[in-house]
Amino acid sequence: EAQVTQNPRYLITVTGKKLTVTCSQNMNHEYMSWYRQDPGLGLRQIYYSMNVEVTDKGDVPEGYKVSRKEKRNFPLILESPSPNQTSLYFCASSLRGEQYFGPGTRLTVT
Amino acid sequence: GDSVTQMEGPVTLSEEAFLTINCTYTATGYPSLFWYVQYPGEGLQLLLKATKADDKGSNKGFEATYRKETTSFHLEKGSVQVSDSAVYFCALENFNKFYFGSGTKLNVKP
Numbered sequence: 690e691a692q693v694t695q696n697p698r699y700l701i702t703v704t705g706k707k708l709t710v711t712c713s714q715n716m717n718h719e720y721m722s723w724y725r726q727d728p729g730l731g732l733r734q735i736y737y738s739m740n741v742e743v744t745d746k747g748d749v750p751e752g753y754k755v756s757r758k759e760k761r762n763f764p765l766i767l768e769s770p771s772p773n774q775t776s777l778y779f780c781a782s783s784l785r786g787e788q789y790f791g792p793g794t795r796l797t798v799t
Numbered sequence: 800g801d802s803v804t805q806m807e808g809p810v811t812l813s814e815e816a817f818l819t820i821n822c823t824y825t826a827t828g829y830p831s832l833f834w835y836v837q838y839p840g841e842g843l844q845l846l847l848k849a850t851k852a853d854d855k856g857s858n859k860g861f862e863a864t865y866r867k868e869t870t871s872f873h874l875e876k877g878s879v880q881v882s883d884s885a886v887y888f889c890a891l892e893n894f895n896k897f898y899f900g901s902g903t904k905l906n907v908k909p
Contacts (some may be wrong), residue, residue: 693842722897731803731888732843732899739895747896748800779842786831786850786892790842 691716693791695780701797702770710765710794712780720783721763722747723755725776726793732779738763770798801826805889805900812879812907820874820903822863822889830893832856832865832872837886837902846874846887879907 693714702708714721722737724747734747738757752774754766763782767774775798781788806821824830831850835843847856852867861876872889884907889900 720895724897724899729901731901732890732897734897737895737897745895748898781842786833787845787848788833788835788843788897790844792842 691789693780693782693789695778695791695794697794698792699795701799703799704771705769708767708770708796710767710778710780710796712763712765712791713761714763714780714782714789715761716782716784716789717760718782718784718789719760721757722781722783722788723753723763723765724779724781725749725774726779727776735765735778770796772798774798801830801891801893801896801898803889803891803898803900805887805903807901807903808886809904809906812905814881814907814909815878816907818874818876818879818883818905820887820889820905822872822874822900824870824872824889824891824898826870826891826893826898828893830891832863833890833892834861834863834872834874835888835890835899837888839885843888879905881907881909883907 723735724732736755738744780791834846847858849856849865
């Protein structure tokens with residue numbers, strides 16, 4: 690089954706404790722992306738990747754890092770999380786502009 | 800910068816009513832336009848897309864036409880069902896970056 694998986698689905702952490710949210714796709718898509726969803730703001734793109742070793746900033750990259758060492762994986766790293774990064778995060782992979790989204794990771798930073 | 804504006808919700812309709820959700824955009828160049836739907840607790844799913852002016856995207860009875868002269872991509876359905884209750888997002892892709900509207904919640908009552 691074609692899918693995008695994310696882990697963990699739920700995470701509660703404390704300010705400053707580094708964390709990684711994993712994302713994997715099995716569709717061999719070159720384009721992958723991370724978004725955060727906040728009430729009233731829709732989805733905002735954090736980072737995207739056109740292919741392995743190629744990443745670029747989206748609209749809200751501050752406080753986040755990504756890497757793309759393999760085509761299927763695109764982890765999101767928060768080196769020092771802060772409460773304003775509490776949000777719902779989605780990973781997506783894309784073919785010809787059509788995005789396939791993961792189920793989301795709800796992150797709470799206290 | 801590029802952006803998407805869509806009508807605020809929630810929109811409440813009776814079953815079999817006509818639906819319109821307005822979406823306008825600001826972008827340089829020739830963006831592709833999309834409508835995504837999000838059911839409770841799930842990631843977004845592509846509903847339809849249009850890649851150039853005057854294209855009409857359609858799927859599951861929903862339609863939207865790419866109007867460059869009015870920079871709009873309004874979503875329509877002739878007869879909504881209770882199962883259409885969800886949050887609908889208008890989005891654009893331009894130069895490999897994606898921009899989403901804030902979402903419009905649709906409630907359909909039997």
